[in-house]
Amino acid sequence: MAARRSWADIPADLVAEIARHVPCLEDRVRAARACRTWLRGVLTNPCPLQLPWLLLPYQNAAALPPYATRRASFFCVLCNRAHRLAVPHYTEGARFFGAYPGGWLFLAYGQSCGHGLINLRTHESLYLPDDIIRPVGDGLARQYPMFIRAATLSAPPATFEGCVAAAIITVLTPQCFFGPSHITVWRMGSHVASASCTFGLDAEDVIHHNGAFHFLTRHGDLLICRPEFQDEAPLGRLQVREEFREMLGRVLNAGARYLVECRGELLMVLRVQPHQEATWSFRVFRMMQEQVSDADGIDADHARYGWTELPALDGRMLFVGRGCSRSFEAAHFPGSQEGVYFLDDGSFHAAPMICFGDEPRQYGCCNNGVWSGPPDHAHHWFPLQRPSTYSSPVWFLH
Template structure:
C-alpha cells in the first residue's frame, strides 16, 4: 500500500486503556497539561480515564534559568520531566531583567528590579502564580547619618508565608561598610534601622547561609559555626543571642576548595551540605559534596539558658544520603524523599551561585552572572567520592547579563 493510501493513525481516538498507559508515564504536571491540549478528544478522554490517572508525585523545585538576552523572561526545568526539557515561563517585562536572590514556598521569588538601589535596583517579593508584589527594604537608616545607606540583599528567608500577619524577614546584605552581614525587618518595611539590624558578627566573620527552623533564625558562618536569633526576641532592646559552636572537623580537603556551605532541615535534623571543587584554581566547577549532620556532645549535665549562650556541637559526616533529595540554594534549601514517588532520584541538586561568594570579597556581583555550574551529585555504595551529572539544560551561553539561576519552590 502506498503512503498516500495508508490510513491515518487514529491518535484522536485512542482507547481509554492506552491513554492511561501514556498518562502514567508522564509524571510532570505541565507535560500532562500539554497532553490534554493536543486535541479535544484527548482532553475529554483524560477526564474519563479508567482506572483514574495516577496523581503526579509531590512537586519538586523548578530550576529557573534566565534568558541570555533577557527578552523572553525565564524558563524553568523540572526534575519530573528529566531536567533537560524546559517549559516556557512568563514574567512581566520589568522582572525579566531582574536579579534573583532567593525564593520561598508557594512560588514566591525574591527579585532586585530596576529602581533606586546601589546598582539601580529595588528589592521586591513576587508571587509567580498571581504576580502579587510586596516591597522590600533598599536601605539602612543610621542614626548618625543624614541619609540612609543603600544596600544589596543577596539572600533572604521568611518566618512564615509573606501574606501572613507577623511575617519577619531575615536577610544577608551587602553595604558600603560591610559584606554578608545580617539584617531583619517586618514584611512590608521599606527601610530598616540600625536598632533592628541586630548584627553581632565579628568584623572578619562571613555568613554563608541562613535558615528559619523551629522559631529560630540560623546563620551559618564560614567557620561552620551557627549564630542563632530566636524570632520572638529579634526586635527587643536586648535580643537573645546564641552561638552554636561546632568542633572544628578534620579536613581532607587540602587539594580541594570549598565553594559553598548550605543549611538544610531533613527528617527532623539539621544538615550542613559542603560543596567542593577539585583543585585550588579559580572558577573550577563543582566536583564533590559532603553532607554533615548536627550532633550534640553529651556530658550528662543539663545546660542553663543564658542571654548569650554557647552550645557545643560537632558535625558528623553522613556516609550516604539514604534516599534524600537535597536541593541546595542560599536561604531556600529543601529536602525531599525519593520514596515519595521519586524513585532513583536520590542526590544533591545544585545551581550556579558563585556570584554570592564574589560579592563577599567586593568583586561582585560582576556581570554577566555565571549560569552553567548546575547539576546533580549522587553517590552509590561502589563510589568513593560520587559523581556530578550536568543534567540541567544548557541555555546557550553559560552566562546571563541579569541574574544567576534560582530554585522556585512550589
Template sequence: MARSRRARREWSDGLPPELLGVVLLHLPCLADRVCFAAVCPAWRSAARGLAPPRQLPWLLLPSPDATSFFTPQSGATRRLYLPGSVRGTRFCGSHNGGWVAAAADAWGGYAAVNLLSGARVPLPNRIRVVHPFKIRGTSPCEHPMLLRMVTFSAAPTSADCLAAAHISSACNIAFWRPGMDAHWLAYRHQTGVIEDIIYRKSEVKQGFHVLTNTEDLLVYAASSDQNAPLEMTCVRYRFEKRVDYNHNQSGFSVSRYLVESRGKLLMVLREYSVGRGVGRCTWVFRIFEMVLEILPHVQGTKASWVELRDLHGRALFLGRGCSMAFEVSQFTGLQEGVIYYLDDTSFDISLVLSSGGKFSSSDMGVYAMAMRKIRLIRGEARRFPHEFTSECSPPVWLLH
C-alpha cells in the same frame, strides 16, 4: 484540514479513561500534565481526576527575552512566560509556592514575586541599623543596601511571614516582615562571614539559622508579636571543631550550605578549585549532621558536626537560602545520593554593580555521593544543564 482535526479529535476522545490514567502515571512532571490536559476536554477531565504529583524544584534559567526552566522529572527544558515586572531582573531567593526574590537594579527595586500567580510584594531598599548597645539620645541610622540573598519563613503574602536578607551594606544581615515598608531591620552583631541562611523549627529554637565560615551557628528569632515593632534576638551555638577542620587543608576552597532533612540540620561542604582561565570547578561534597547535646548541669548545650558517608535514601538540591532534601522513594526517577548544585560558591558584587555584565554559570551540575564524582550519573540526571550565561540573573530554583 477540517477532516484531519476531526480525525484527531475522534482519536483522542475514543481512548478509554483507564488508558489515559496509565499515561498520566508516566507523567510525573506538572508541566507535562498541563500539556496533556490541553489536548481535549476528555484528556483535561482525566488530568483533573488525579491528584497532582509532588514536584521537584525546577531550574529557572533567566533571560530578558526568553526565560526557560529545566524539570529534573522529565529532563526537558521549556519556556516560561514571566510577569512583566520581573523580566530582566536579578533573582536572589526562592520560597515554596513559586515565590522568588527579585532585584530590578543593584540598589533597589526589590520585591517578592510569585512567578505562577503574578502576585507581587514590594520589599524595602534601605536598612535601619540598630546598635546592640543603644546610647541614650541617639536614633537608629538608615543606609542603602545591596541585596545578595533572601530567605522567607512563609509566603510573603502571609501575615506571619518573616524574611532574612544577606546584604552588602553597613551590616551583613537584615530582617523584614509585612508592614515594614520603609526599611529592613539590621543589627551590628559580629557574625563573621555568612555562608548560608535557612528558617527552621529546631529542637531548641525556632528562627533563622545562620551558618558562618567558622562552622558556628547563629539563630535569630523575633522577640515581639505582630502588633509591635520588630525586634530580633540572637543565640549563638559554638561547635566543637572537626578533627580535619582547616580552611586550606585539602588545597580546595570551601563553600557551605544548610539543609533541613528528617528533622535534623545538615551542613553540606562543597570543595572546589579555581584555576586560571577555567573558572571554578567543584570536586567533592561532604555531608555533616548537627548533633546537639543538652547539658543540664551547666544549663547549656554542646554542638558538633558529625559526617555522614551517604544520604541514606535522599537527594539534595542546593541553593543559597533554599536548599532542600527529598526522599527518593516519593519521586519517580529520582536517584539516591544525588546532589543538584548551582554556580553560587561566591558573590560577585562587581558583576551586580556593572551594567551589561554577564552571569556565567559554568560550575553547576549533578554529583553522585556513592561515586564521589561529578556528572558520571546514568543519563547525567536527564541532561541537567551544565553551562548557562545570562545578562540579568544567575539560575535559581523555582520551588513548588
C-alpha cells in the same frame, strides 16, 4: 486508507493509567489540553509532589514591545528537559537571588536595588526594603542603602501578619566591599530593615528552622535569631534574641556552605570546588547535640553542638541554594536518584560586579548539576551555557 483516529478514542482507563506515569507538572498541563478524555484522566490522578525547577537565565534580557509575552527557561529534573514558560513582563533584567515555596521568587529589579518578591503563579508582587537602619553610636542610628545577597521567610508572605524576613546583605558604604557580609531581620511590610543583628558575621547561608533563623558562617558556626513581636505592634518594632553556637568538628575549606532541613534534622552541605573551578563533589554533615556535664551532673540548660559527617546520602535528594535549600526522598520519585542538586551561585561573592559592574555583567550559569555520592564526580547540566548579563540561575519551588 485507515480512518484518522482521535486522542479521544483512547479508552478512559488507559488514559488514566498513562497520566499516572506522567510526573512533570507542565507535561500534565499540556496533556490535559488535548481533549476532554485526557483532561478527565489527568484530573482523576492528583498531581504528584514536584521537585524544584531550575530557572536558567538567558544570556541577555531582550527588550520586548509592550504587552508581548516574556518567557523564561525552566529545567525540570523529573522529565530531564527545559520548558519555556511565561513570566511577568516587568522582570526584564532583574537579578534573582532566592525562592520560597508556593511559586515565590526573590529579585532585585535594579540589580542592587528595587528588591521584591513575585509569585509566578499569581503574578502577585511584594516589595522588600532597600535600606537598613544601623546604629552609629551614642544611641544614634543612620539609614544606609543595602543590597540583598540571599533571603528567606518565616511563613508564606501572602499576608504580612506574622511573616518575618531574614537576609544576608551588603551595606553600601565606602568600605562595604572590603569587609564581611552582614545579616538583618525585619517584619514583612516594613520599608526599612530596622532590626539589625550581629554585624560582621560573614554569613554563607540562612534557613528558618524550628521557629528561628539559622545563619551559617564561612567557618561552619551558627547564629540563631528568634524574632519576637506582638501582632499589634508597629511593623518597625521587632526584637531579636540571638544565640551563637561555635560548632565542634568545623571544616574550614569549602567552596560554599548550605543549610538544609532533612528528616527533621539540620544538615550542612559543603561544596568541594577546587580553585573556584567546576564543582567536584560535596560533603554532608548532620548537626549533633550533646549535654554538658558539671560537678552536679548534666546541665540541662547548656549543650555543645557540632557537625558529624554522613557516610552516605541514604536516599536523600538535597537541592541546595542560599536561603532556599530543600530536601526530598528519592523513594517518592520513581526513576530519580539520590544526590546533591546544585546551581551556579558564584555571584554570591561578587558584590562589586553586582553594584558597580561595567556592562555587561557576567553571571555564571554553567556550574549546575547533581552529585550522586562518592566515588562519583558531579554531573553537570548545561556545561556550555554562556554567562548571563542580569542573573544567576535560581531554584523555583512549587
